[in-house]
Amino acid sequence: MKLALLGCGNVGSEVVRLMRTRGEELASRVGEPVEIVGIAVRRLDRDRSHLPVEKELFTTDALGLVKRDDVDIVVEVAGGIEPARTWITTALAEGKSVVTANKALLAEDGPALSAAAKAGGADLYYEAAAAAAIPLMRPLRESLHGDTINRVLGIVNGTTNYILSQMSQTGAAFEEALREATELGYAEADPTADVDNYDAAAKAALIASLAFHTHIDLGEVYREGIRDVSAADIASAAAQGRVVKPLCIATREADGVSVRVHPAMIPATHPLANVNGAYNAVFVEAESAGRLMFYGAGAGGTETASAVLGDIVAVARNKRGGITAFPPEAAYQDLPVKPIGEARTRYHVSLDVVDEPGVLARVAATFAHHGVSLATVHQSGQGDEARLVVVTHTAADKQLSDTVAELSQLTSVHEVTSVMRVEGE
Numbered sequence: 183m184k185l186a187l188l189g190c191g192n193v194g195s196e197v198v199r200l201m202r203t204r205g206e207e208l209a210s211r212v213g214e215p216v217e218i219v220g221i222a223v224r225r226l227d228r229d230r231s232h233l234p235v236e237k238e239l240f241t242t243d244a245l246g247l248v249k250r251d252d253v254d255i256v257v258e259v260a261g262g263i264e265p266a267r268t269w270i271t272t273a274l275a276e277g278k279s280v281v282t283a284n285k286a287l288l289a290e291d292g293p294a295l296s297a298a299a300k301a302g303g304a305d306l307y308y309e310a311a312a313a314a315a316i317p318l319m320r321p322l323r324e325s326l327h328g329d330t331i332n333r334v335l336g337i338v339n340g341t342t343n344y345i346l347s348q349m350s351q352t353g354a355a356f357e358e359a360l361r362e363a364t365e366l367g368y369a370e371a372d373p374t375a376d377v378d379n380y381d382a383a384a385k386a387a388l389i390a391s392l393a394f395h396t397h398i399d400l401g402e403v404y405r406e407g408i409r410d411v412s413a414a415d416i417a418s419a420a421a422q423g424r425v426v427k428p429l430c431i432a433t434r435e436a437d438g439v440s441v442r443v444h445p446a447m448i449p450a451t452h453p454l455a456n457v458n459g460a461y462n463a464v465f466v467e468a469e470s471a472g473r474l475m476f477y478g479a480g481a482g483g484t485e486t487a488s489a490v491l492g493d494i495v496a497v498a499r500n501k502r503g504g505i506t507a508f509p510p511e512a513a514y515q516d517l518p519v520k521p522i523g524e525a526r527t528r529y530h531v532s533l534d535v536v537d538e539p540g541v542l543a544r545v546a547a548t549f550a551h552h553g554v555s556l557a558t559v560h561q562s563g564q565g566d567e568a569r570l571v572v573v574t575h576t577a578a579d580k581q582l583s584d585t586v587a588e589l590s591q592l593t594s595v596h597e598v599t600s601v602m603r604v605e606g607e
C-alpha cells in the first residue's frame with residue numbers, strides 16, 4: 183500500500199517517525215506494509231535530517247504527488263483551505279482514500295468533501311481534526327450510531343483552557359496568563375484563532391454535525407472569545423462553587439439544534455471542571471448510553487499523529503477489503519440551527535450599582551419585566567464599590583440581552599460589568 187504525505191511539520195514529521203518505527207506492527211495490523219512514497223513540503227531546504235526518511239522523498243509538487251498512479255492513500259497534514267482542498271478533492275476523485283487533520287477545511291467545506299468521497303468511492307477519515315489524540319469522531323460516527331445524542335459539552339482548545347486554568351489557580355488577569363501561555367509555547371505568537379475561539383468553533387461544527395447527523399455550517403456556530411473574562415469573574419465563580427471554562431456546547435431541542443462556543447461557568451463538581459491546563463475533554467449526553475466523557479491531549483505533534491496513524495490503518499484495511507467504511511450520510515437529518523437569541527441557559531450578571539435604597543428592587547423588576555427569574559442575588563460593598571451579582575434561572579439569550587440593555591439605562595446602575603452563561607447544572 184503506497185501513501186503520499188502532504189505536510190511534514192509538527193504532525194507530519196511525527197507521522198513519518200511513527201510510521202518508520204512502528205512499520206512492522208502497522209503492516210501486521212493492515213495485512214501488508216504501508217510505504218510512504220513521497221512527502222510534500224513548502225520549503226525543500228528546511229533541515230529535516232533528524233527524520234528517519236530518505237531526502238529524495240521530499241517534493242514541493244504536492245498535486246503531482248497526489249496524482250501519481252502508484253499512490254493509494256493521501257494523508258493531508260499541511261493545513262489551511264487552499265491548496266489543501268484541491269489536493270483532497272483531486273485524490274478523492276481518483277478513488278484515493280484521504281486522511282486529514284484539517285479542521286478548518288472540514289468545517290468550511292465538509293459536505294462537498296463528503297460528496298467528493300462518495301462520488302470517488304473513497305474513504306475520508308479525520309479523527310485528528312476535532313480533538314487530536316482523543317478518539318471522538320469514530321465514537322460519534324460508529325459506537326453511538328444506534329443512540330440519540332442530545333447534548334455535547336466540550337473543552338476543545340488547550341490554549342484557552344490553559345489560560346483560564348491559570349487565571350483560576352493564580353488569580354492572574356487575562357493578559358498576564360496569555361503572556362505566560364505564549365512564553366511556554368501553549369499560545370501562538372498571534373493567538374487570535376485560539377483566544378477568539380475560531381479554532382473551537384470549527385471543532386464545534388464538526389462535532390455537532392456528527393453528533394446530530396446534520397450539517398452545521400461554521401457560520402452557524404455562535405462564537406465569543408475569552409478576552410473579556412476578568413479575574414473578578416473567576417473569583418465570583420469560585421465564591422459560588424463554580425469554575426470558568428472555555429466551552430463548546432451543542433444541544434438538540436425539539437425545534438432544532440444550537441451550537442455555540444464561549445466561556446461559561448460550570449459547577450466545580452462537573453466532570454469538565456477538573457480538566458485543566460492544555461488538556462481537552464468532551465462530555466456527551468446520549469439517550470441510552472447516558473453520560474460519557476472523552477479526555478486527553480487535544481493537541482501536540484505526537485498525540486495528533488497517533489490519531490492520524492489510526493486512520494491510516496483503517497483506510498488501508500478498507501482498501502484491502504475493497505470497501506469504503508463510512509457512507510458519507512452524516513447530514514441526513516437537515517435540522518435547523520437556532521439563532522443565539524433562542525439558546526436557553528442560566529446567566530451570571532455582575533453590576534456596579536449606586537449605593538441607595540431601592541436599587542435591588544429596580545434591578546429585580548427589570549429582570550422580571552423581561553421574564554427572567556432570579557435564582558440568587560448577592561450584594562456587596564458600599565458607596566462607589568456597591569456591587570450586585572445575580573444568577574438567573576434558565577432564560578433565552580434574547581431575554582437576557584434585552585434585560586442587560588435596559589439595566590444599562592437605569593440611573594441606579596453605573597455599569598453592567600459582566601455577563602457570563604452558567605452551564606452544566
Ligand SMILES: NC(=O)c1ccc[n+]([C@@H]2O[C@H](COP(=O)([O-])OP(=O)(O)OC[C@H]3O[C@@H](n4cnc5c(N)ncnc54)[C@H](OP(=O)(O)O)[C@@H]3O)[C@@H](O)[C@H]2O)c1
Pocket residue numbers: 188189190191192193194222223224225226228242244258259260261262265283284285286310311313314480481482483486
Ligand atoms: N499541531 C497540532 O497539535 C494539531 C492538532 C490537531 C490538528 N492539527 C492540524 O494538522 C494540520 C497540520 O498542523 P501542524 O501543526 O503540523 O502544521 P505545521 O507545523 O505548520 O506544518 C505544516 C506543514 O505543511 C507544509 N505545507 C504548508 N503549506 C504547504 C504547501 N502549500 N505545499 C506543500 N507543503 C505545505 C509545511 O511545509 P514546510 O515544512 O516546508 O514549512 C509543513 O511541513 C493542520 O490542519 C492543523 O489544524 C494540528
